[in-house]
Amino acid sequence: MGKQEPLIFEKSRPGRAAYSLPDLDVPLQSVKDLIPKELLRDNLNLPELSEIDVVRHFTHLSEKNLGVDSAFYPLGSCTMKYNPKVSEEIAKLPHFTEIHPYQAEDEISGILELLYNFEQYLCAIFGYEAFTFQPAAGAHGELTALLMIKAYHENKSKVSGPRSKVIIPDSSHGTNPASVALVGYETVVVKSNSRGNIDIEALKEVVGDDTAALMLTNPNTLGLFDEHILEVADIVHKAGGLLYYDGANANATLGICRPADLGFDVAHFNLHKTFSTPHGCGGPGSGPVGVNKKLEPFLPVPRVIKQTTNYNLQSTNYNQSIGRVHSFYGNINVIVKAYAYIRSLGAEGLKKVSENAVLNANYMMKRLRDDYFLKYDRTCQHEFVISAKWQKEKYGVRALDIAKRLLDYGFHPPTIYFPLIVEEALMIEPTETESRETLDAFCDAMISIARECETNPDLVKNAPHTMSVKRVNEGKAARELNLRWSQG
Ligand SMILES: Cc1ncc(COP(=O)(O)O)c(C=O)c1O
Structure with a gap:
């Protein structure tokens, strides 16, 4: 190493x-x-x-990498779950790799049937009327959904007037306000209360006849399910706004509850998280968007239609569509892997995924709560957020130092400094596939680091000690995007 x-x-x-x-x-x-x-x-x-x-x-070089196939990878909000190799094998079949999007429809009926079936599965899992598979990632799904929301309001504005604001809680993912700005709406931030839910009184203050939508992740980025989601939906709907579900992380709710039933009109889902397709390093993703009846007319085209036993692509008859958001039908190879994942697990298997993801996260949270500050002390969903607040106050050790020290123990660090409403945040998402031994080994390492902070804080502050690359200048890496090697 x-x-x-x-x-x-x-x-x-x-x-x-x-x-x-x-x-x-x-x-x-x-x-x-x-x-x-x-x-x-x-x-x-x-x-x-x-x-x-x-x-x-x-x-x-590859041996220096910590990947999900080589180490526990609890990167909260990113759902670095195991990618079953059978899904890779299926996606590699020549039936999928040797077709071309310009081929005639009757020559690609197999992939069209797969897309059609996949849409039915996602509709059943999440409760929607229809899906588009064009968005290439979660953030792209957000943009697509917001364009549909805008088209919906513009269509209605002759009756109800224009709307310009999107409400987002302070725990939201950074892509949410970015997507809002991209479509020309204004972001209004609503604060969370002491249990990590949206503060209902604060919501009532900002919601109004200029509200286009509320964007919400649920469970949110604190790993907490909003206990008043039905009331939240009611408040937004009564004001004429729509409810958007950022379903990037649906790993806690498969087979347990459906966003459409909770009142979310539209949602995106990250296949590269919940449905276990590989991701990281900006690799291809897929962020399908599901809609209820209100938004269905605005879905991107073409759509896959079943006519008796044939499958076709249709662009006509959808004159309110926002058009295309991606070439052809999206990242097909990612979709095939997610399809294989759903087929191999079945309905019961998917439910077990969520049950185990939630169980694993709660087990770890309980093991770590005496050694790390836990701001929101309640049952978590697929992930939880602890904090290095105590370590910082007493020994000057920060979340970043703890993350670096974990590398010496052979673990990929959790997400740090997110969500923003928890100081010195360490956001841990174990996923469902990890054994009790792995969860314990990670918790033991975290507890051991907490002891090191007390006895030898410099050891933690100067970590990692075993890696070939030590501390890097993270600001420089982000600000000077020059990755080219140059001589001298
Ligand atoms: C809650 C949430 N929303 C949106 C996204 C954006 O997804 P993507 O990275 O695929 O654009 C993420 C990704 O980490 C996320 O965790």
Whole structure:
């Protein structure tokens, strides 16, 4: 783990190559003539290595990574759950990988049938009338949903007047206000109360005839289910607003409750979290959006329609649609993996997923509550938020230090400093697939770090000690987005 890996450029030696091709049997100039002049370069400055050195270099780098296949990865709000390999196998079948979106509909009826069935499953799981699969991620789903909400209000505004504000609780995910700004609405923040629910009185003060929608994550980013959700829905609906469910993290509620039944008119769901498709590093995601009858006319097109035994794509007959938000039908490969996941678990299996996710989170919360400050002391859902407040006040050790020290114990750290309403937050999401032994090992590490804060705070403040990369300048990495290697 701790050994430094030189850069591939540092390993480079002139003349080495990882390929062996037959000599060119046409004049070099005739090849050069095929390439536009402005793209021709004399020196590409590429590293020169043999094949085995390339393989070893990238294998070494991959071994330095903590991934869900190599370590416990309790990154709250990100649901880094295990990605079953059978779903990968299914998505790799040539029936899926060797079709092309420009093929004639009758040649791709298999994938259309899969999309149609998948829509039926999601409608059954979450209670909606219809879904679009075009959004490529959760944030893209938010944007799509808000565009539909806007179209809905614009359609009604002849009767009820324009609406310009979207209410968001102070515990919300950062993508929510960003999406609101993108569609040209204004964000109004409503505070949470001492139990982590939306403060009903504060909500009543801000809701009005300019309210376009309320965006809510439930369970919220504190891992808490809003105890007054039906009242919240009623207040917003009575004012003529719509209720938006940020269902990025639906891991606590599968088979237990459905957002549409709670009053949410529209919702997005992250397949790359709840339905276990791989994610991280910005890899392809999928954020389908479900709608009730009110918003169905505004769904993106094309939609997959079943006509007796045939499956078709239809764009006509939807003249109120917001149009396309993605090329073709979205990230199909991600959808196939999520479909395989749902099929392999079935209804009972999905319910068990949520029950176990909630049980695991509550077990860990109980084990850690004596050593870390717990701001909201109530039953949590799939995740919980503890805090390094005590450690900071007494020993000057911060959540960031604890996260770094966890690396020395072989664990990926939890999410830190989010949600913003908990100081020195450590947001832990174990997911359903972890064994009791793994949960205990992580809790033991956290408790051991709490002891280290008392006896040797500098050990924690200077962590990690076992990694080849120590503390990085996180501000610089975010502000200077230059990832290119340059010589000298
Ligand atoms: C509550 C919540 N909403 C929205 C998102 C955005 O999802 P994505 O990262 O797929 O855009 C996330 C992702 O972490 C989330 O946790």
